[in-house]
Amino acid sequence: MCSLKNWKNCVPFHPGRQTELHVTGDSQGVWDGQRLQQLLGNLVVNALKYGARDTLGRVDVTCDETHIHIDVRNRGPAIERATLARMFDPLMRRLEHRSEAGPAGGLGLGLYIASEIAKAHHGD
Numbered sequence: 001m002c003s004l005k006n007w008k009n010c011v012p013f014h015p016g017r018q019t020e021l022h023v024t025g026d027s028q029g030v031w032d033g034q035r036l037q038q039l040l041g042n043l044v045v046n047a048l049k050y051g052a053r054d055t056l057g058r059v060d061v062t063c064d065e066t067h068i069h070i071d072v073r074n075r076g077p078a079i080e081r082a083t084l085a086r087m088f089d090p091l092m093r094r095l096e097h098r099s100e101a102g103p104a105g106g107l108g109l110g111l112y113i114a115s116e117i118a119k120a121h122h123g124d
Helices: 033-050 081-086 110-120
Strands: 019-024 057-063 068-073
Touching: 033 057, 033 068, 033 110
Parallel strands: 019 057
Antiparallel strands: 057 068
């Protein structure tokens, strides 16, 4: 049994950006808390990286007796349909960001890892 009582600690810091967090319900369940934090971190970092710089990110966590639903939003440009279908594939990055190198550029694995963590917890 694991409880993420302080979800605010799970939302990563991103320089110059803020994220609103809204949690509804009891977040106790049987899961790997560290992996769930990693999942949330990957989703938030991605949303802030690609979202409009002058707006807040938003995380809604809704918990019931059997599930936790995590909704991460930004106010960035709409994702193209072809990209949307593949955005959780490994090594997938938006074309304009593929030339970035180093830790800030990333490898295109964050959303894939988040997806695999969700699947390991019987989610999608």
